[in-house]
Amino acid sequence: MLEDSVDPAMLRHHGDVEARPGMLDFAVNVQGLAPPDWLRDRLAARLADLGRYPSSDDEHAARVAVAARHGRSPDEVLLLAGAAEGFALLPRLAPRLAAVVHPSFTEPELALREANIPVVRVILERPYTLDPALVPEDADLVVLGNPTNPTSILHPAETIRALRRPGRIVVIDEAFADAVAGRRVDAITSGASSAGHVVFGEPESLAGFSAPDVLVFRSLTKTWALAGLRCGYALGAPDVLARLAHGRPHWPLGTLQFEAIIATAEPAAVAESQRYAERIAADRTAMIDRLTALGLDVHTPATGPFLLLRVPDGALLRKHLADRGVAVRRADTFPGLGPDHLRVAVRGAAEVDRLIDALKTALW
Incomplete structure (x- = not known):
């Protein structure tokens, strides 16, 4: 350390x-x-709706789509203006001591420090293997990336779960999880490719792991070339998400952001x-x-x-x-x-x- x-x-x-x-x-x-043509078409079809305020129906539909994509309930989904907004909201969890595992994306540490929250850096030496014992026991918030930017390391989900402690929240930045290839099996389901194969990807992801002390941030920016639209989401316990969302402005996301989230959560898009x-x-x-x-x-x-x-x-x-x-x-x-x-x-x-x-x- x-x-x-x-x-x-x-x-x-x-x-x-x-x-x-x-x-x-x-x-x-x-x-x-730029986004793929089909996604641009979906977004363009909503341009005529921009004269109206974002609707609660769209917001609900987006949460339902994300929940279905990860096997969660809609109340475990908080829609974000990019995962970066989620990091900016972390100080609302009011940790006494935050531990940030490095080398990794620096926005979480910056947001916590700017809110005057004590931060300890847990710096992994090459080959950047995660060791839960390096994290101070009194840290009640732990933040890490998986796969980690910039090392491209994928930590085992079991090791990440070993970071859990009573009174601690573990935050995983999974901005690149949908870019990690998984295994192929012969099968046909909705959204599968015409070759009759379904890809089970995102190994070691905790997006589908429902626990009161685990918070996962996801981004649509990278895979779908949506850096300029700013959309993502958090997955976690409803009470933790409520603490994150407290004090957010009305209409924190717009109509096109909702549409992008819905579209990219559909089975064909996941495939x-x-x-x-x-x-x-x-x-x-x-x-x-x-x-x-x-x-x-x-x-x-x-x-x-x-x-x-x-x-x-x-x-x-x-x-x-x-x-x-x-x-x-x-x-x-x-x-x-x-x-x-x-x-x-x-x-x-x-x-x-x-x-x-x-x-x-x-x-x-």
């Missing part, structure tokens, strides 16, 4: 500032430049997201091979749509890549990592060709 100095600007840093218009973007983990996850897994394997062939240190195993690299002179390499029109994400803003760490999104072969060419020019 190591307590680093705290720089709010570093905690607030995100990959979108690395990618200037026109650059090849390996800095942001959003898949694609499609798992096909995306399978493609990401194949692209990730190929990308690891190509990066390691250059002599780069790529952290594995990796399960998310991004990879953590450790390179010599990381800041200089990042500048060389930017000069060649390629954006990668600095990773020294994640507690526990340093200037020689970089994060790169998993991309397809054509994009990786350009990354490899730029790396070769920069390295040699």
